[in-house]
Amino acid sequence: MTVRKTDTKLPKKRLRPENREQQILDEAVSFFAEKGISGKTRELADRLGITQPLLYRYFPTKRDLIEGVFEKVYLNKLNPEWLKTITDRDRTLQDRLCEFYRSYSAATYRYDWIRVYMFSALMGEEMNRRYTKLIEKEILTPICVELREHCGLPSKKRVSQAELDHIWVLHGGLFYFAIRKHIYHGRVSKNFSVVVERAVNAMLEGTKSISADP
Amino acid sequence: MTVRKTDTKLPKKRLRPENREQQILDEAVSFFAEKGISGKTRELADRLGITQPLLYRYFPTKRDLIEGVFEKVYLNKLNPEWLKTITDRDRTLQDRLCEFYRSYSAATYRYDWIRVYMFSALMGEEMNRRYTKLIEKEILTPICVELREHCGLPSKKRVSQAELDHIWVLHGGLFYFAIRKHIYHGRVSKNFSVVVERAVNAMLEGTKSISADP
């Protein structure tokens, strides 16, 4: 069977190194997000419309490419605005947390991000643990402090593991929405904001309520 | 360098097919949970102290072995007692949910289970989607019904996606505890029961509270 060359194939344009590297990295993120880290370099090259050895001009080993993908996904994902939002006591905590999760989810609850994140976590990548610790320190601990204030509790002692775990249930519960969507491919509400509002509202009211009596 | 045969090597006992198959399957679960689905058959055989071709006597292909692992992990994981616990209106909902999560977490929040579950999900395995739907139907929907009762709301209409998503935040939030522990290898509280109690209590109180005013 003869192959008809009727497809609109662009006359193989050459790219400048920096552009080609970016192009490869972009496609690699979406490729490995879909296929997992054991995705084959030849298949990635096919998607890019280039030959497999060309990858090795820009990334000496597959591991280097994967690391590029990880970096691209993990890097600069902590927006300094978030801490400001969370600690802005001129607004209600409900309001602040909803805005934070609106912004945070827009940044991270994406197909590529969620999946690469989970693949790297399963691989035991150091980068993942570092990120989780950073979230605890820069986001969850401040939320715990604000939560104390919201519940009318004193805030002298260090935020405990129990307090962190309590807020992790909300944080992880909302993250799990993205897992259900992008990893389980299950049915989820279209409007995530509504889910956030309800969950945050219930958590705040509930936590205040149970902090009162014992 | 000569190898000293000083190791206490048992004189290669033969197993009956059913025993050997079970032994392989048991080790395969823990092996693939750790290494992921791209774990090599030779390495698995090494762990078992057998040769790699022997695996193929019991499982014609690697895929068959993996499917055995999936089945072993997914099968019979839905305890009929759970539904009874959840719907037993002689007890407080707080009490019922805490007991359910105690039992549910003991059954599923295990290193092997959580990881194989996540690997299979990332592979887009049908088994995973089926399981998730089953959880929604047999566990989460009943909880939503009980939650309506708990909040003094009427329960005529069908449980909505919004209601499911709300309870998914709790369910996923608690599941996320296991993800943090077994996938992220992060620091978590020793006593999961305490986390459950607090989260369930806050959710129930909070949801009742926000169901009252609007």
Add this chain to the structure above:
DNA sequence: ACACTAGTTTATCAGATGATAAATAAAACT
């Protein structure tokens, strides 16, 4: 127009890996 530079392809390797066939030996049977 010619030569040079460097981005890209072609050809190929070496090791890994899933899988198979034949040889071996432990257990079971007579």
Add this chain to the structure above:
DNA sequence: AGTTTTATTTATCATCTGATAAACTAGTGT
């Protein structure tokens, strides 16, 4: 004990896959 059966190993294959080297050619400068 001798024979048969079959669990297990040894040897090996075909293919895949990450990686390398050399050939090729589009673009650039003179």
